[in-house]
Amino acid sequence: MIGSLLRRREAGILLMIVLFCVFVGIMRPRFLTLDQFRIILLLIPLIMIGAMGQMLVIIARHVDLSIGSIQGLAAMLTALMFKFHPEIPWGFGFVVAIGVGLGLGVINGVLVTAFNLPAIIVTLGTLSLYRGLTFIVSNAKQIDRQFVPAALKAMSQDSPTYAVPWIIVIALAVAVATYWFANRTLVGRQIYAMGSNPIAAPLRGIRVNAVTILVFAISGALAGLSGIMYASRWGFVNPSNTGTGFEFQVIAAVVIGGVSINGGVGSVPGVVLGVFLMGCVSAALPLLGIPGTSQAAIYGAVIVIALLIDRSVRMRANAALSSARGRE
């Protein structure tokens, strides 16, 4: 019964995507081309990676507002390494970026668990702290194009042949890995359990503190990965711009994807669809000639609509649950 409801939720998002694309396609037939599809695909890898991590955090009934700053700091440290030690193989940059993100995420997790603090405030604080550190380590200067290894930038090339850029492959791999982790491992199921009933969780033998630190660590590590992906996609790292506003886009995509802010509910396919919808909207707005000034209003409206849908589904789910319980 619940399963079919969840499936209905993802179907809802899929429907929204289809309707939106058809609507835009009617006004701009160019929107429905393979070319456009590839453009949308290139827009979303960073958000996809961030959304996978944030999804786990929100399912665990927390939130991580610092992922934008983690992306910035990880990207900056990696880029600084590229600039001042070009002799190190560029692949090592991945280790650095993910490692830095992991470390910063663990700090978040420890602060939340050790002092029993609300994650929203802790990550608000670390958002400022990490952003400030990014400025300090870079001396407020951006790392220019010539210092980012060409091989790294090539991973995001949108080639005229039909080869898929590596950056998209990585994003999809992360999504698949998250799906496997969330659904097929014990720890993954424990995250769902923790989120839906935090009081019962320790009674069921779940080591709540360890799992909490783990979700923040994963979120941080993925944010770090998105940092080096930023360098790959845009070719430079800037202490003011890299990652600013990222957390907001990611949370929007996750909420649209059906993850409930109250925890315990959410699926990878849903979030993937949510990210994709955000990408479609981002790509469609300039195509439709909607001025930048109105785009923010549209994002706000999309979030509110997604919330209303979430609410009505939850109400029906609750009704179904209570009637099911009543029948037992």
Place this chain on the structure above:
Amino acid sequence: MSDAPLGINSTVSASHRDAAPPRPLWQVIFVRPETLTFVLLVLAIFAGGQLSPYFLDIRYILDSFTLTAELSLLALILTLVIIAGEIDLSPASAMALSACLFAYAMSFDWPMWICVFIGIGSGLIMGAINAALIIGLQLPSIIVTIGTLTLYRGLAQVIAGDKSIRVPEWYIGIDKVQILGLPAPDLIFIIAAIALAFVLGMTVWGRQIYQTGTNETAAIYAGIRTRRIKTVLFLATGVTASIAGMIFISRLGSVRYDLGLGGELQMVLMAMLGGTYIFGGRGTILGTFLAALLLSVISTGMTTANLLPATQLCVLGVLLVLSIIATNFIYSRTQR
């Protein structure tokens, strides 16, 4: 554990033995989150003086406070909302939108009372939208207000475009007006703080706000009309936002859609630093008042010393985490 069987006799003696002794008065007055804020404020003033010889000028500090007076005003009303167990991240955007409408109306040379009506009315409507979604439809306030903050900001962009809307000369310069030796915005802030502190601390209604935040279900059963209280609070936030917007315009002489961009974080920061508990039920106006002063002193002190904004960000981040650790610690210790 079971040295005394729970019989009728032992019930009386058990309550006598288990009742916690009342806390000494000095603890009640001094060991609270607001004290930490006050100590930090004193430290910040001291540090500011050390960092730059130009800082310790009371006129300068008061004038600098006008730069954040509007957001501080919003932080005060936000404190009440948070104590009641909700949160509102939209006031900064609501301020921008109602300010744009207000300035737009003035640019048509409409009579002042109509402009004010439009300004405050729009604030009221925006508060009502929040209230309808959060209380009427039972949606989580944090996401709703993230949504409405984007929406209002976007609407402000649609109305004002990327231009700034100027206002007539006579309206400009409220921060130059000095009443009782203080710049007018500072005075407005102080009066609002006193009024809200009175409402929160001395009236039944204020007590009910605390109770709603501590345990809404219990409050409802106790006959408190929580839905009405929360609705009033959201409406009040909307109105305060429009008033803050009008002050802002007077200070700047014009308004753009990006008025107060990012202000939502600052307001929440002020409330948190003031010892307001994010989950509701605890907090004081005094705390937020001191925290607003603290933030103003910190940013003024650092700017006067020509420190990088980066350093300011780090300090603010660390402060936030430290203050919330301390607040939690103090609250858990004083929990009976």
Place this chain on the structure above:
Amino acid sequence: MLKKTVLAGLALGFGLMASAAMAASNFKVVYIGKNTGNPYFDSITGGFVDACKKIGCEFEFVAPATAEATSQIPFIEAQIQRGVNVIAIAPNSPDAMNQVLDKARAKGILVLTVNGDIVGSEGHRDANILPVDFTKTGPNQVELMGSMIGYKGEIAILSATTEAPDQNTWIKAMKKTLAENPKYKDMKLVATVYGDDQPEKSTTEMEALLSNYPNLVGVIAPTTVGIAAAAQVVKSRGIANKFHVTGLGLPSEMRDFVKDGTVSAFQLWSPYNEGWLAAYFADGVLNGKIKNTVGTKFDVPNLGSITILEKNVMNTQAELTTFDKSNIDKFNF
């Protein structure tokens, strides 16, 4: 309290004058950029620093974290408090700072707008230093674009924010040139889009341009972020041989694109010179050697003779500098 401040100010003033007797012209100048982390302002700062080394002034650079309209106000207030002699600023807004700039001038501080002007509020500043004659920028860019596409075809403009005063001046001039000059009669401007000086947005707008206008042959991006994003799109799509990107760009950011042929040429000026000129000008005015009136001519080392134009505007060079494969390596900003 006020008296104490006045006394402290006087003491400070005497102190400054005393030390000024020792150095040639020891004044304090601060440059407030649009925001931190923006490489463009590092160049201007370089000019200030070197000039101050020669003149003997004290220089500091500060900037807010974000480029929004009101973000510079606390910084201006702080500089007034610190008693600087010259405030040079790259304004984030044409009018939000009028009140505080007046306050600075009332205290005798020289207010210069460097690299951009407060359009419509010129009365609130003392002088303006621009890199080039902004009325020439538009026509220069149109000519460069024309030379690359054989003076015929559809072109588009990718700008910064919709209200950026510099870009809007140039775009207006571009449209005028295209309409009035018969040399460009076969070139048609089909769209102007705005990338808000953000790489992500600039990229999506560029992609949309390519999709919406399949006959487009060129894009002019008179903003360093825009031209870099546009070049990146052209490069990844591999259409550099039939599509041309040009505009205003930083050599450091565009070097790779020029070397691999994605962009054949682009233009800019030397931001370094702006800082240099500003410092020398301020020195001259404070010493009484230069009168800040329209029509005055004065000499600046390395830049030659500078004339103060209408509305107290000065330019560091007359025409734009064009960068291409032949000279791109000579510049290090």
